[in-house]
Amino acid sequence: MPWHPLTPMPELSNALCRKNECQGDTMNSKQRVRTALSHQQPDKTPFLAYLTGEVQAKLTALYGLDGQDLFVHLGHDVLVSTAGIWRRQWVDKDQLVDTWGIRWHNVDYGPGQYLEILEYPLAHIDDVNAYTFPDPKADVENSDIDRILSQYGQTHWIVGGAVGTMFETAWMLRGLEQFMMDLVTNPVYAEELVERSMRYHLEIAKILVKKGVDMIWTGDDFGQQHQLMLSPKMWRCIFKPRYREFYTELKRLNPNILIAHHSDGYIEPIIPDFIEIGLDVLQAVQPQSMNPSKLKAQFGDRLSFWGTMDVQHTFPYGSPEDVADEVRQRVEFVGKGGGLILAPAHNIQPDVPLENLQAFYSTIRPEKADLY
Template sequence: MNKRDNLISLYRRQGYSDVPVEFNLCPSLYETFKERTGRTDYAEYFGFSSRTVDDLRLPDVDTEKFRSYYDYELLPGTTFDVWGVAYEPGSEASKHMTRMRHPLANIDSLSRLEEYPFPDYSMASGEHQKKQVEDIHAMGLAAVGGMECTIWETSWYMRSMEELMMDMMMEDEKAEYLLDRVTEAACIRGTTAYARSGVDIIKLGDDIGMQKTIMMSKEMYRTWLKPRLKKVIDAIRKEKQDVIIIYHSCGYVKPFINDLIDAGIDVLNPVQPECMDFKEIHEEFGNRLSFNGTIGTQTIMPFGTPEEIRDTVYKNLEIAGDKGGLCCTPTHMLEPEVPWENILAYVDACKSFRK
């Protein structure tokens, strides 16, 4: 099997020949990688099994139009995404240390929300994607479409978590309108973009767990988010039935797993060991679900020894069993505290594991 076939077979729990390697580096660790290796592409250097396909390309977006939605002065160097969410500058070493600002936080009526300049993905171009998929497949690798922050996170990034939570609790029509607009865009991105271009895997996700508990009640999740996630997945599968759906949510999400399976996901990421026990989760759901993650980026990757990392990789792969069902990876981006030696230890453990 080539790397693509091996990864797909692993996720389908049909056996595997090699343990895939996968991780993301923060800016400072990327600089360390370049200094240590003299290379610029760590996915190629470490032999990753997949590559990500670019998203749909929107027509030129004038992000300055969003500035009027902020009734305060933003810091110099602030950038906007296509949804109008503002990111004030923070640490250059760590990708996540920016301050997010919410353009719809002070919207007080549905009519004002309807006037907001949402990105129009129906006008976006996906001509580049099919060629990218063909090139990735020609290398024997799996093609991946990235659509994390699928519904909930994109929505609260715009409205603010506090305001959107209150809208949902009060069954406010603003919540329904906003979530529907974001869901509509996700359906277009998943079908017009990724499914039709022939990707093997699509990554969806919204953080719905916290460190020790869930972020909202199961009733609220089933009312507001589960039907919309299912709508996105159904649209994708209508275009490409055999695509593998990976769903990302940090934190403790065990109470939601049956709902996620019902919605149509194939793989759960990242199964944070600081929040959930992989053996317990695998015993309960492993016959219906595969997994990606399990190597803690809050604990063992920054603060463990190379030996502890190796032992944890081996243990989790043994829990998953000979048929696979686990792409054993760090649970999130590797941040500046992670020693270079621990990254090498993770890679070595994956490459040296024998079933």
């Protein structure tokens, strides 16, 4: 009988037994993540995976489950709900509009599709006050956070997302090239747009904290593959004070709340700044841009990491054993002593062989290999 990509691979199923990962669960997912993010050794390394719609549809067809129910079935320790700029509605078969009035369209790249912006609401508007920002309360109400907390809040680590926190929202409203020029030639306008974007997401985050999430997830891509998108000086002038206020407000509201921040790419020069202003977890940790083991050695006593798995080479082009090896390396060198939520650094794309996704799951949870 031919091997199915989501059935056990015997050569991988015992991959972590020698690392004491084959013991029975002594913690539930919430306890496991809390322990890891407290820089203590959990019973096993917590994990999750992000999937594109195409990949998730394949697994939904296989298991008959979708959304958070699918992720729980797959053993994910972390469940994420986001509100805000990423909520979109179809206006025709190829275009979507989000609550901000940003118009997107689907671009076909072969095995799947991705979204590009067609229209920026503030591209030709030079008065921020002429634009009506969405209602953060309504955006949270339209998310799935209440269901997740009700169904899984006692057993799983629940993350409330306020990503696109200020930089990305600002440039998505204005256009990236125009906004980057505004930062230099029209800084009053640029800062007002950043400020208004931050205020909106801060309100979302406050609502999520009051609802009882375990962690708030902010996010702005400040990194390119090998350098920052803007100078550290400009980042410290415009964005750092606002992130400091954002994090301080949330921790005043709930001193036990943890905060994660997403950025793709290389952001090493500003990691100490994020730690200084209260960041608990750095998310993505794109290994083609920053070495996860090096970051662990340099910052691991003050910062936890979420991500680290290579989606640019290992997942799409490596073998199942390559994926398994990388899982073992991350658990050994980044997860030792806690401080790691293992995950792909970005979404698993449709061109990733399902065998490689199965290798990820079977290696991080070998005792459940028959599930995959």
